[in-house]
Structure formats: C-alpha cells, structure tokens
Amino acid sequence: MKSYTKYLGKRVLYMILTLFLIASITFFLMKLLPGTPYSNQDKLSEEQIFIMNEKYGLNEPIIVQYGIYLLGLVTGDLGTSFQFNNTPVAELLSSRIAPSAQIGIQAVVVGTILGIVLGVISAMKQGTWVDTTATLTAILGRSIPNFVFAVLLQLIFGVWLGWFPIALWSGFASSILPSIALAISPLADSARFMRTEMVDVLSSDYVELAKAKGLSKWEVAFKHGIRNALIPLVTLLGPMAVALMTGSMVVENIFAIPGIGEQFVKSILTNDYPTIMGVTMLYSLLLVSVILLVDVLYGIIDPRIRVATEGGE
C-alpha cells in the first residue's frame, strides 16, 4: 500500500508538470502571435495605448507577465475576454459548462452501455449475421465523421420528422440529438474493444472450466466473461475524453448549443486569445485528470496491476 501512495504521488506530480508545460506553451505561443489586442489601433493615441497596456499589464517584461499569468491560473483567474464584453474568461466559461457536461456525460454513458451490449452479443454470436451487423455498425460509427452524422440526425429527426428541437438549448429535449451524435464514437470504440476482450476471455481456461461445470453459455458470459472483459475498458476513458472534446466543438456548433466547444470555436474565429487560453487550460485539466483517474481506477479494479514497476508497463 505504501508503494501505491508513492506511485500516486508521482502521478500527481507528472500531472502538475504537464499542466505547467501546457500553460507555458500556450502563453509563449500567444505572445508569438502577430498584431495587438486592439482592433482600432489607428484611432488610439500613444498615451491611450500606454494606459490600456498598463491596465492589462502588457507593459511589463514578458517574464513578469508570465509570472502573473501563472499566478492567475493557480487562483482561477483566466484573464479577461477580448471579444465578449470584457467578461472575465472564468465567468464566461463557467456559465457554459453545464450544457457541455450534460451532453458529454449522456453521450458517454449511453454510448458505452450500448457499445458493451453490442460487443458482448457479437462476441457470443461470433461469425453469425448478428456479429457481422454489430461489427459493421462499429466500423461505420468509427468511419463516418461526426459532423456528417450530426447533420444527418438534425435533418431526419429535427427537420423532417420534427421529433426533437432542431437547434438551440431549451432543456432535456434539445440535448437528445447532440448526445446521440456524440455517443457514436464511444459506442463504436467500446463495441469493438468489448468484442476483442470477450473473445479473448471466452477462450481462457477458467471459462472452459465453468463450461465443464455445466453452466450455460450466457451464465458463463455474465458471471465470468463480462466482468473480466470490462476491466481493460477503463483504459478507453482517456481517448473517449479526447473524442468528446473534438466532437463537442462540432456538435455544439451544428446544434447551436451554448457550451464550451461552441465558445472555443467562436473564440478561435475572432482571435479572442484569453478565452482560447482559458479553454485550452480547461481541456488540458480535464484530460490530465481523466488519465490520472484511469490509472488509479485500474490499480484498484485489477489487483494484478497494483504493483507499479519502474520502467516496464
């Protein structure tokens, strides 16, 4: 247990290092950008620019600005947006987290559960048409770009059938289509992963033994198969988080949802650097936390991995 605490401490240290690195990269890349934050510089006198720079701390040497920026990050101050009415970035983003989180979580939960079901069925019915259909679904889900899929959903269920709101955010009903669009990628990934794992587990010795004991096929699958196949599924959480971030930028834009992804795209297109940096840090924090969570969970779920060895994986 002591070695585990040590391992955990090391992981947290790396997490902080990663975040520091990302913060530094974003800061210096932003300083490399050409141009000034003022859109009407020609009309401003030198004094006005000086006063403005003074106000936003832009007259300080870069290294001091860097220090101020890092200090701000620690205290949750992400600066002020250039474009959206001088709103503090932290405030701008926090008002938008709820919709993004809602569709993101719905997508992961629904997608993963459906994916597991699909994967298990196709592993149990290996080589039949059920397997072929499930595999085909997974491949289509992985291959068709999510923006194409989102537009299709919007067209069919929003415009033609009129079952769900076409766009905008007005509660649960409007979260359904975006959630489905986002769920496709976790669904395809987990179905594929689950099938491989199940096929592996089903051919292992303890499953043979369980069969020999006279358990039925599905009993074996539920009691021995799925439990063991589920463990490695945890490792998919990291890639899923990444897919959700990219996905949400597209899906939120198509469905006009006031979330983080939509804000990010808007900020990119309007050169709103403080907001871009804020979202960057938010995404990085999310990803790094998910990676840490996966490592910790994995150690807890599977006792065989608890002894973290140096170097080897």
Next chain:
Amino acid sequence: MVSNNNFQPEQSLPELTPDLFAKADSLDVQDNEKITAPSLSFMQDSWRRLKKNKVAMVSMVLLIIITLLSIFAPVIAPHSPNAQIIEHANLPPKIPGLDISGLNGTVNQNGIRLDKYEQTGVESDVYYYLGTDSLGRDLLSRILYGTRVSLFIAFVAALLNLIIGVTYGLLSGWIGGKTDNVMQRILEILSGVPNLVIVILMLLVFDPGIMSIIIALALTEWISMARIVRAQTLKLKNQEYVLAAKTLGQSSLSIAFKHIMPNLLGIIIIQVMFSIPSAIFFEAFLSFIGIGIPAPDASLGTLINDGYKTFRFLPHLMWYPSAVMSIIMISFNLLADGLRDSFDPKLRD
C-alpha cells in the same frame, strides 16, 4: 556418375545406355526428403492471409483507385476546380445519357421539375456531373482536388509520425536504462497534452495552410507510435537471436536496425494504417470549424463545411464530399483491421 561397366545383359532386358541416366543433383535429392510447404517470410505469410480477407482486399482496391484518381486529378477533372463561372452557379448534377430525376439537371420547384440548365441558359453540351457550387465551380473537380489535398496531408503526416515515432521508440527501448527513463517521462508528460489544443494553437500562430496542418498533425500523433515501438523493442531485445548477433560482434546500432526493426514492421504498418484515417478526420475537423485550408484551395473537410452552409437548399454540395470522405475512412479502417488480423502471429495457421 552411374556406371554400367559391370552390368551383363543376360535376358531380354532393354539395353541400358548412359543417356538414360541423369546426374543426381544433390539439391534434388534433398528436395525429395522435404515434406513441408515452402517457407514463407513474415511479410509473404501476412500477405497470403490478407489476400484471403475479401473485405480488406476490396478496401485496398478502392483506396488504390481513389488514390490514383486523386493523383491524376489534373488530367481527369472535367473543369478547373477554382474557375468561377457565376452564370453556372448552383446547378444540380447532370450526367449525359442518364434521365433520372436528380441526375439530369432538373430540380423540384413547387412540385414541378424544372430543367435548371435550360433555365439559366447553359449550353446543352455542358455537363456538371455532380453539379456546381454557389460560385459556379464544378463540384466533381473540386472533390477530386479536395481528395488529393486530404490524402496528401494524411500520407505526409503519417510518414512524419512514422519517422519520429519509430526512431524515438526504438532508441528509448533499445538503449534502455536512464535514457529510457528520461525519454519515457517526457512522453508521459506530452501524452497529457490534448492534441486538439496544440494543433489549434499552432494553426493560430503559423499561417494556416497545408504545411502547418501537416506539421501540427505530425507533432502530435507520433506519441502512441513511439510507445508501441518501445514496448515491442523491450520485448525483442532479450531474444536469443539478438544475443547471437551481439556475440558475433555486431554493433548496437546495426542490431537495432537490422534485427529489431524488421520484427517491428507488422506493428508499425498497422499503426500507420490507423493513423491515416485519423489524420484525414482531424484535417476535416479543422476545416469544418473554419481553421483549415484557406480558400480557394479545398480539402474534403472544407468542401463539407461549405456544403453544410447551404445544405437545406443544395444538399448535394454536402452529401457528395461527405460520401467520398466516408468511403475513404471506411476503407482505411477495414484495411487496417484486415492488416492487423493478418499480422497477428497468434492467428497464423
């Protein structure tokens, strides 16, 4: 040499002459003893198994055709992809000899099919197989050129990712010890950085364009390649044949590239095959959110994005590039799946 000097013909045996005999070639004799199939190299064996996988083969043929079409786009394209003929804007698809609604240049307006080509006064011998966009540019030509751009970005990014990833992983695993430790810690930190964010930041700082997208993709995609190559190198490093090579006095570097590398080939090929569709997707994603290839050049992603803007009125502008992109993605994924199965030593029969 068979000699018949002592042979006495007694009964009615046919006469034996030297020309009835052939020299016994030593190799021939050995072959008679052989009962195994010809030994296949790893690549030959994998290729044999891949050939049995019909789905993967169809995907491969499709990809070869698409790649060739895009390479020869300048020859094949019926129109210039960037030539704007405003009078020919927003025309529906029209294919000579095909009189199916939707493909014969007519559109449905208030329940009546109107010949758009006649209406806008386009000469009767002008055909736009997939219609035109709002600036009168031929969609088919734009798709051909767009595929070219998308595939070029994906292939070059995959190649760079291959070079960086394999070198890094091989060095880290092969040298081992402290070097490996440091290199792994660097990877660990880098893998926490969301690719998305770095790519977007890089595109903001550098001028958007094909080169900056390639560099951004290559810089972020090599990490998983490096990890896989390292893990495999660590495994291979303690094999007997490596020890034998060492004993024979081969240099460390030449063992790494001559003995370890060929054994990594399968894994590397699979990894590259999976990285190509992900690069295509990522490029399309960037174009879709508006920071991709600048106009007038287009990739499949920019075409889909342009089409999306008008897709309620001119749906073909979005569906055709989307279909092409989906076909490319599906084929790459199926081929990569097939390759993975055929390279898997566990499945060898």
